[in-house]
Amino acid sequence: MADLIVSTGSTQLAWQGRLATLLELLEDNCLPVEYQCRSGFCGACRVRLLAGRVRYRQPPLACLSKGEILPCCCVPESDITLALEHPP
Numbered sequence: 001m002a003d004l005i006v007s008t009g010s011t012q013l014a015w016q017g018r019l020a021t022l023l024e025l026l027e028d029n030c031l032p033v034e035y036q037c038r039s040g041f042c043g044a045c046r047v048r049l050l051a052g053r054v055r056y057r058q059p060p061l062a063c064l065s066k067g068e069i070l071p072c073c074c075v076p077e078s079d080i081t082l083a084l085e086h087p088p
């Protein structure tokens with residue numbers, strides 16, 4: 001099965017399933033994502049999902065607006081496209 005593709009503007013990363021979360025993939029590739037709790041509670045890591053689907057290990061507690069995801073506690077379920085600037 002082909003790797004899923006995580007696009008972040010001009011960068012494309014391969015999701016090979018060896019990492020626990022999407023945040024780990026972004027960190028491994030030195031992409032800027034803020035975080036605090038790393039467990040879906042604080043919302044500090046929220047980014048906009050422009051395309052594709054993610055799956056949470058368990059439902060996050062932080063409030064999310066439509067189109068936002070928490071990379072600290074999810075994994076891609078399809079090819080995805082992220083906007084890494086933080087929402088207002």
Ligand code: FES
Nearest residue numbers: 036038043045072
């Ligand atoms: S770092 Fe706290 S919700 Fe992701």
